[in-house]
Amino acid sequence: MSLGDLPPLREALAAHGLMARKAFGQHFLLDLNLTRKIARVAEVGPGDVVIEVGPGPGGLTRALLETGARVVAIEKDARFRPLLEALGSVAGDRLELIMDDALKVDQAALACGPAHVVSNLPYNVGTPLLIKWLTGPWTPLSLTLMFQKEVAERIAAQPGSSAYGRLAVIAQATARARLAMEVPARAFTPPPKVDSAVVRLTPRADRPSPARLEALQHVTAAGFGQRRKMLRASLRPLGGEALAQAAGLDPRARAETIDVAGFLRLADAWLAGRDRLRPAPQ
CATH class of the missing domain: 3.40.50.150 (Vaccinia Virus protein VP39)
Incomplete structure (x- = not known):
């Protein structure tokens, strides 16, 4: 058959x-x-x-x-x-x-x-x-x-x-x-x-690393969690206006206008800030 x-x-x-x-x-x-x-x-x-x-x-x-x-x-x-x-x-x-x-x-x-x-x-x-x-x-x-x-x-x-x-x-x-x-x-x-x-x-061959993907999920959850608000407000738990500026983005912009590259820069900026605040090993 x-x-x-x-x-x-x-x-x-x-x-x-x-x-x-x-x-x-x-x-x-x-x-x-x-x-x-x-x-x-x-x-x-x-x-x-x-x-x-x-x-x-x-x-x-x-x-x-x-x-x-x-x-x-x-x-x-x-x-x-x-x-x-x-x-x-x-x-x-x-x-x-x-x-x-x-x-x-x-x-x-x-x-x-x-x-x-x-x-x-x-x-x-x-x-x-x-x-x-x-x-x-x-x-x-x-x-x-x-x-x-x-x-x-x-x-x-x-x-x-x-x-x-x-x-x-x-x-x-x-x-x-x-x-x-x-x-x-x-x-x-x-x-x-x-x-x-x-x-x-x-x-993609240039797929983000696991750490970068985790950061991307954090910033997108915050940004789109209040999608009608400006980044300086929606991203406040992660750094708000300072985080947006560190990523080269207008803090007054809304998440729905930010392209994928912009969100990856936000993820990188959040990771960099988190690493700076992490206590040094004893």
Whole structure:
């Protein structure tokens, strides 16, 4: 049997009496034309290792396997084990199934080397997983991820736009991000209340160091925590006007107007000030 001989996803779901669970943020993408398009956006093929989170019934998994890639699928919902194991019986050792919570799994250990991440992420864990991949110790080769359209727009937003905020700064400081395609709500079963979009992220070679990333998270949390206030007010807990000036920024500017480079300078200035105040070793 080949991948093309497998029953349609709707038939497989019906045969097992499976429905999406709202608690898991599940919305199934069953159109193989769409999942194949996502696989093309991901630019994966034979010899590549792909980590997929939340495969559900396996629509995107099928498309990824069709490229010749090896897929490590992490699924929390045990109801989908029979469907994914049936897919594995055809794909052989090119599909590894991990029944676990992706927020707790060590992806680096699973991949055993460089790997891409391609996922139609469950809505309720999408952003935490993205931050984990972008700021954690393991860096994927690329990330091709589907989010709610609003979240996708926040990831790729530019300074001065209403969508620009902390998520955009962290994502763009660590990766090159672009909106690759939009997917209407009607494409899903059941359809969510909002449209979705696929974001393609390629980690930067000059990715900030762990200390700099930690500082960036501090200054963005403060700056966007009160986004309508000027930097001298929103950054007051971290140094306020003096910190902004040390980064070469106008203290009267608002966070939403500061580009990624400006926030990295704020992170550097905060780190430098913290180091000056740190007691000398005895």
